[in-house]
Amino acid sequence: MPTDSPIHVLIPAAGVGQRAGTPCPKQYQPVAGAPVLAHTLRVFAPLRAQGQLAQVWLVVAPQDGWLDGALPDVDAHARVLRCGGASRAASVANGLAAMRQAGVADHAWVLVHDAARCLLQPAQVTALIAAGRAAAARGDAWPGALLALPLPDTLKQADAQDRVAATVARVDKWLAQTPQMFRLAELQAALARAFDGDDYPGVTDEASAMEALGARPQLVVGSAQNLKLTYPDDFALAEALLQARALAAGG
Known part of the structure; x- marks a missing residue:
């Protein structure tokens, strides 16, 4: 199977957070003058322009009423699939099925990325692609790769009353990203x-x-800045x- 198969990006964005x-x-x-999703899509624009990516696919809920108003130019950045499911895993599964129906080859690479990780940078995507291709070249069964960070903090295990029950060794622990x-x-x-038959129990990521x-x-070592926006802070x-990056870039 070719290691240089086309590379697609699939962004599930059907949740409400x-x-x-x-x-x-x-x-x-809105964050720093644009919707979170707009910042996320912009990460992949230079990679598409360079020919590293074949297509970006955006999975939204069938009843999504926000997309057109928030991102009126979305078609310039992604192909929209209105087939989001009740969970993230369902949205990804539905998106993959739609991609195959649209003619994407079985052996194509798919980079699944969280819509709310808007601080990802193109260099991190390039490093991930290189690692995935290397895994295929060395003959890994079901080759793949993911961005992640070695756990930087002391990890505690809690009891039922949220008291510390144990300190867990962090030497081989990583925080998965996308x-x-x-x-x-x-x-x-x-x-x-x-x-x-109903959902995807136990599937917390791809x-x-x-x-x-x-x-x-x-x-593949990612970045602490590649956080998933989850809580108000x-x-x-x-x-x-984002503002600091804009200033550094002279924007």
Whole structure:
């Protein structure tokens, strides 16, 4: 199977982000002058212009009423799929099925990325792609890779009353991030295997689904700035970082 297969990006953006406390789904919340999702899509624009990416696919809820108003030029950045599901895993599975129906090859690479990780940088995507291709070249079964960070802090295990029950060794612990890179057909098969007829129990990210097949995806060091906007304070941090980057770039 070719290691230089076309590379696609799949962004599930069908959730509402209840923990964020925003007045709209968090992917449409304005940050540094633009919706979160607009910043996320901009990460991939230079990579598409350079020919590294074949297409960006955006999965939104069928009833999404925010997209057109928030990103009127979205078609210039991504192909929109209105097939989002009740969970992130369902949205990814539906998106993969739509991609195959649109003619994307089984062996194509898919980078699944969280819509709310708007601080990702193109260099991190390039490093991930290199690692995924290297995994395929060395003959890994179900090759793949994901951005992640070695756990920097002391990890505590709690009891039922939220008291410390134990200190957990962090020497081999990583915090998973996105994008996560796998072959389209293999990721689709992994999600199908996890489906219980209603949802995808135990699938917290694409790597967890692939691991159930026996895959051992490559960990690629990401960045602490590649955080997933989840809580209200995260948006203020993202605003500050995006503004700092704009100043550094002279924008």
